[in-house]
Amino acid sequence: MREKLTNPEDVRTWPGTIPVEYVYTAGVAGEAYLRAIKERGCLAASTCPDCNIDYLPPRLYCERCFAKTDEPRDVAARGVVETFTVAHRDLDGRPLEPPVIYAFVRIAGTAGGLIHRLGDVEPGDVHIGLEVEAVFRPPAERVGSILDIEHFKPVG
Amino acid sequence: MPERVAIVGVGYSDVRSTTPGLSYKEMMYEAAVRAYADAGVNPRKDVDSFICVSEDFWEGTSIFDEYVPDQLGGALRPVHTVTGDGIHALACAAMLIRTGRARIVVVEGHSKHSDIRTPHHIHNFAFDPIYHRPLGAHPYHLAGLEMNRFLHVSGNTREQCALVVRKNLTNALLNPRAVYGAEVSLEDVLGAPPAFTPLGELDIARPADGGFVMVVAAESVVDDLAGEPVWITGYGWCTGASAVDSRQWGEAVYARLAAEQAYRMAGITNPFQDLDFAEIDDSFSYKELEHLEALRLCRPGEAGTLLEEGVTLPSGEFPVNVSGGSLGVGHLLEATGLHRVYEVVLQLRGQAGPIQLAEVERGLAQSWRNLPTTTGCVIILERS
Numbered sequence: 001m002r003e004k005l006t007n008p009e010d011v012r013t014w015p016g017t018i019p020v021e022y023v024y025t026a027g028v029a030g031e032a033y034l035r036a037i038k039e040r041g042c043l044a045a046s047t048c049p050d051c052n053i054d055y056l057p058p059r060l061y062c063e064r065c066f067a068k069t070d071e072p073r074d075v076a077a078r079g080v081v082e083t084f085t086v087a088h089r090d091l092d093g094r095p096l097e098p099p100v101i102y103a104f105v106r107i108a109g110t111a112g113g114l115i116h117r118l119g120d121v122e123p124g125d126v127h128i129g130l131e132v133e134a135v136f137r138p139p140a141e142r143v144g145s146i147l148d149i150e151h152f153k154p155v156g
Numbered sequence: 157m158p159e160r161v162a163i164v165g166v167g168y169s170d171v172r173s174t175t176p177g178l179s180y181k182e183m184m185y186e187a188a189v190r191a192y193a194d195a196g197v198n199p200r201k202d203v204d205s206f207i208c209v210s211e212d213f214w215e216g217t218s219i220f221d222e223y224v225p226d227q228l229g230g231a232l233r234p235v236h237t238v239t240g241d242g243i244h245a246l247a248c249a250a251m252l253i254r255t256g257r258a259r260i261v262v263v264e265g266h267s268k269h270s271d272i273r274t275p276h277h278i279h280n281f282a283f284d285p286i287y288h289r290p291l292g293a294h295p296y297h298l299a300g301l302e303m304n305r306f307l308h309v310s311g312n313t314r315e316q317c318a319l320v321v322r323k324n325l326t327n328a329l330l331n332p333r334a335v336y337g338a339e340v341s342l343e344d345v346l347g348a349p350p351a352f353t354p355l356g357e358l359d360i361a362r363p364a365d366g367g368f369v370m371v372v373a374a375e376s377v378v379d380d381l382a383g384e385p386v387w388i389t390g391y392g393w394c395t396g397a398s399a400v401d402s403r404q405w406g407e408a409v410y411a412r413l414a415a416e417q418a419y420r421m422a423g424i425t426n427p428f429q430d431l432d433f434a435e436i437d438d439s440f441s442y443k444e445l446e447h448l449e450a451l452r453l454c455r456p457g458e459a460g461t462l463l464e465e466g467v468t469l470p471s472g473e474f475p476v477n478v479s480g481g482s483l484g485v486g487h488l489l490e491a492t493g494l495h496r497v498y499e500v501v502l503q504l505r506g507q508a509g510p511i512q513l514a515e516v517e518r519g520l521a522q523s524w525r526n527l528p529t530t531t532g533c534v535i536i537l538e539r540s
Contacts, residue, residue, distance in 0.1 A: 007176065013271075016216060024285040034286075056401060057287055063397060083308070083405055085300025086353040091276055091292055099350075102297045104305075104400060112401035115288055115301070123353075128308050147290050 029058040032072035038144040041136045044072040045110045056112025077134035078155060079107040086123045099123065105132055105152055119151030131155040158254035162378050162385035163246075163537070165195020165371030166501050171333045171486055174270035175365040180215070181227040183266055187367040188228050195371035196382025197260060199229025203371075204258035206230035207245045208237045209265040209490040213278045216271065228264055228369070240393075241265075241523040242368065242494030243533035247391040249372040259374045265491035266367030275363065283528055288400065296360065296440075298527050300352030302405065303442040307354065309406035310449065314354050316460030317441040318345035321358050323463065324438060324477050327470060328484025330510040333495075335364045335486040345441075359441035364486025368494035370501075386501045387538045389518075390424065392417025396530030403530055408443075410532035411450035411522060418520075418534040419452075427452050428474060431536075432516040433503065435496035437524040438481040447522060448476065451534070470513065478503070478511050493523030493533055504539045 026034055029046055033056075036044040046058035046069040053064065058072040084103035090096050101118040103126070118126060119135065132152040142148040167190025169175075169183040178186070192199055208224045217223060221237035224230070238245045242265035249261035269275065279295035307314065322345060328337030340358065348358040371383065378385045392414040397403055415427070424430040436451065438444035445459035453474065454462050462468055468476035479485055479499040488495050500519040502508040518538045525531040 013176075015273075018216065018218075022285070026286055030286060057399075063402060083301045083305035085297055085304055085355070086350065087294060087297045087300065088350050088352070089294045089296070091280060091294050093276060093294065100293070102291070102293060102301065104301055104405060115291065115298075115400055117291065128304070145290060146287060 027060065029060045029072060033057045034144040036072070036074055037136075037146070037148045038142040040074060041077070041139070043075045043077045043107060045075045045107070045112060046070055046072045054110035054112065056107050056110040057114070075107060075110060077107070077136075077149065079105045079113060079132065081118070081126065081128055081130040081132055082106045082113065083128060084118065084126050101126060103132070103152065114146065116146065116149060117151040118153070120153035160375040160387060161250040161253050162373055162375065162387045163370050163497070163501055164373045164378055164381050164383035164385050165191045165197065166498050167191030167194055167369045168333070168498060169266070169367035171335055171364050171366035171488070171495070173335050173364055173486065175268065176270070180266055180268040180271070181223070183268065183365070183367040184224070184264060184369070185227040187266070187369040188262070188264070191262070191369035191371050192229070194383050195373070197371055199262065203229070203233070203260050203262050205234040205252055206262045206264070207248050208235070209240055209242050209245045210237055211239055211490055213281065214267075214272065214489050224264070228262060230262070240490070240531070241525050241533050242491055243391070243497065243521065243523050243535050244393055246370065246372065246388065246494070246497060246535055247393060247533070250388050250391060253372065253374045259377050261372045263370045263372060263494070264368070265494045267363070267489040267491050268365055269363035269489060270365050279527060284398065294352070295527050296352050296355065299360070299440045300355045303355050303440065304353070305406040306442055306446050310445070311457045312445050312460035315342065315346065316445065316463055317359060318342050319460070319463050320438060320441040320444045321345045321483055323469060324444075324481040324483040327478055327511070328480025331480050331485065332509070334480040334484045336362055336484050337480060355440060361439045361482035361487040364488055366486070366488050366491060366495065368491050368498055370494065370497070384505050386504045387540070388535060389538050390418035390420075390422030390536035391534065392421070393533040394531070398528070398530070408446045408450035408524070408532065410530045411447050411524065411534070412452070414532045414534040415451045415522070418536050422536040424536065427520070428454065431518050431520050433475040433478065433513055434520040434522065435477055435479055435481070435499050436520070436522040438477055438483050439487055439524065439526050441483065443524065444477065444481065447524070451520070451522060470511065475513055478513060487526075493521065496521040496523065497535060497537065500537050504537060
């Protein structure tokens with residue numbers, strides 16, 4: 001039923017691409033988060049009044065009890081490394097030199113957090129539980145994106 | 157009392173690292189022909205409904221569900237697609253039969269991964285577009301994060317993850333369906349180039365092409381069919397939060413909850429005692445250990461010890477991934493769960509050839525929808 005072929009270019013194929021573009025709506029809670037980053041150099045969280053859980057990034061609703069959350073409030077962009085990895089490959093699979101450290105940072109005083117890069121630290125000096133804080137771009141360069149944070153660095 | 161449901165026919169299109177000679181439709185046709193011959197059914201007359209699993213971006217075609225009926229013998233018949241793992245579709249088939257709406261249902265899943273030129277970009281496209289994707293990281297950084305936390309909280313070790321790789325690649329050497337069988341030492345795995353620490357290059361399941369078709373039938377028609385039935389006695393599925401901030405880092409909660417549903421349905425109270433073997437997700441080495449614990453096949457933190465003691469080897473008390481798993485066979489995208497079910501069916505029928513286990517009555521298959529998901533499915537299969 002089939003020939004022994006190992007090179008896809010040996011038989012006729014048709015190369016195709018799907019050019020897809022979107023604008024993603026941040027929403028009420030998402031805009032509060034991105035504005036806190038851009039305008040005040042901090043993060044934002046919203047609290048479920050019933051569960052007393054602080055969501056970061058903020059959300060309009062509580063995923064546990066489905067209640068509407070309170071207005072987002074500003075939160076300092078510092079927390080603890082809950083887990084980290086040293087990435088040796090870029091998105092296309094090519095070697096990353098130097099490697100990039102990614103961490104999930106649990107933000108202090110909230111139940112939430114975010115994944116971001118770690119900087120100003122060597123991979124060998126990172127450990128779970130390390131206290132870190134965000135390094136923001138200068139206010140004039142911020143656009144309202146998580147990339148307005150350059151990276152997180154060890155506190156002190 | 158709803159009817160009992162059985163898998164009565166299975167077929168596959170050869171698992172390979174690349175399949176340049178066949179289109180995905182021809183692969184599906186090949187798997188379907190084998191499954192229908194095994195079950196002794198004519199799809200144009202006997203099958204009441206067809207269920208496929210696919211994800212448009214893996215296929216490269218939007219509204220891909222329009223492209224599936226003809227090669228399955230399902231043109232102008234009831235057909236629908238589940239954008240989930242193959243075990244999702246098997247659960248749908250069983251429920252469709254138990255409603256009385258259908259007696260025979262066909263389930264299909266395939267991977268034509270070798271057609272995809274930018275798989276990591278598709279994976280990255282599954283990340284949150286505002287809060288995560290702008291980092292532009294290779295999607296497997298999330299596996300590195302998961303693995304590091306899992307080892308930290310569970311006490312399992314990097315070396316035990318390497319043992320998973322050695323076990324599954326070794327198992328795969330004997331499985332005719334496996335692409336990546338190899339003899340590797342612990343040193344090979346631990347000494348492989350670091351990828352997303354603590355994850356190394358050999359800890360990551362490599363993709364493969366392949367397709368699976370299964371015929372599912374009500375008990376009332378099983379005796380009229382040729383295929384040896386394997387009974388579906390339990391299933392469950394569950395999805396956690398897409399957000400990285402509210403997931404439970406270090407524990408596969410989705411697998412634990414999916415298993416609870418399946419165990420309750422099948423009347424299983426002590427999974428390790430009540431089941432004989434399992435084919436579970438090992439898309440990354442640590443996942444086999446994390447899933448073993450989530451499925452309550454051992455206590456939290458003990459999966460690595462179970463492995464070291466040989467319990468999960470083919471010769472052990474509770475073999476896990478005798479097939480070689482995704483590490484040894486290759487990862488088959490949405491068809492991965494169906495491949496695991498296929499292996500369980502062969503074992504229960506006594507048709508697993510060189511990898512046949514002795515005296516197995518009841519097995520489990522589990523899937524995880526891979527990064528960045530928190531979705532898992534569990535199915536319980538029995539011989540009688």
